[in-house]
Amino acid sequence: MSVQTDISTLNELFEKSHPMDVVKWAYAEYGDGLVMSSSFGADSAALLHMATQVMPEIKVVMVDTGYLFPETWQFMEELRRRLSLNVWVYRTRRDPIAYLREAGETNPQFRQDILACCAVNKNEPFDRAMAELNPKAWLRGIRRRQSDSRAQRQFVEFSPRYKCDAISPLLNWGGREIHQYLKAHDLPYHPLRDKGYLSIGCNPLSCTRAITAGEDERSGRWSESNKVECGINLNSLDSAQL
Template sequence: MKHIVEPDLMAVNKLLQDLTAADRIRWAVETFGKDAVLLSSMQSSASVLMHYFYSMELENEILFVDTGYHFRETLLLRDEFMRRYKLNMVTLYPELTPEQQEKNFERKLYLFADGQKECCRLRKTVPFLNHMKQYGRKLAMVGLRRSEGGRRAKLNPLLQDPRTHGYTLHPIFDWTDKQIQTYLQEYDVPVHPLHKQNYPSIGCECCTTSVEPGEDPRAGRWRHLVSAGDEGPKYCNINCSDGSGI
């Protein structure tokens, strides 16, 4: 496969469109070398991608942002992947502890509609972007899929990320929920236990609840910030793909 230094988005997306997930990942690593990383949320789609890194024997970094507010199960799953598959897992941390942040702002930011966005920025986006810039990482692979709907329904395989002057790759952008589950079962891949407890989308413990039958899969995210006539936030915005470009 041709080595591309500065990808032509239209041409590369046309190329990647019909490739397998493994070949999309292979393209990223062949093109960007060690500067291609995986950003893992520890949700089911991330489990698939982390297993791909293992099966393809990749030593590229897998980034996990520890916000200080994660479910215990999320941290235990990270540790299990590290033990079982010997992955190059890099845990990133915010500059401030939750206690220091609360003291600085004189409140728990996540409890307020005007504070949630800043809390997500400080505790998720900033640590991720700082790492990408500090070490010159040029491409981040993420597990977003078109089938999730919303802004993600129009995902292309490759997207420019102006925040890093690099790119975001969606290796399984065209996968269905059934494909995810089939892969996880076939290879006996560890899965976040809360998925089986009606948590289809899992973020920080303080901002995530289970969902009822018939609810939108993301209804459990920031439910406490939903008010009359306002749906509340839908994304934390660590993913460039969830921004205004889509």
């Protein structure tokens, strides 16, 4: 999909569509050229379930930064068994302990240079995954209400960075719709969600913390910095967007 007018028409149509219809359209459009990414975060089970209902063998790209919560691995294994997921884990090339030492990061629970750490341990593995898998399109779970930085995203966007289309079926869903979907299909949340973690990335406190009532879903991410995205959902790594 590269003709701008077609994308605009689709995006208008998808504003009123159920996410499952967007997933079905994506499979009809891209076939085996469709992959998806998952962080196995708080409510990742919803899109994983939709995608595997339509395309059971879809490649699910997960980035292992070396700093994930043990509960994330537990959740991934639970969903892998439950949904027979075809998970492709792309790991950082760096040894997690050696990286901290070499980067001068003296406290494992706090990153002084978040941009550098995300570039090496998060973005490089995802860039490598997309270069190796060379998909025609990529399903991702971002939602507009998660943060201001995601409020303007569209259901179908061409990503020059990955040279493929980025499809975001859940854009218009909020926590209530996600909850109803998970409940209807007897799907679990990430085990840390009950402890106030509504957006879950890496385990240093500088990168993920529980949130309090009234805060945005993603306000627990890099909460002591201006950073709002790890970067993999951006079309470029312009630091102004991070």
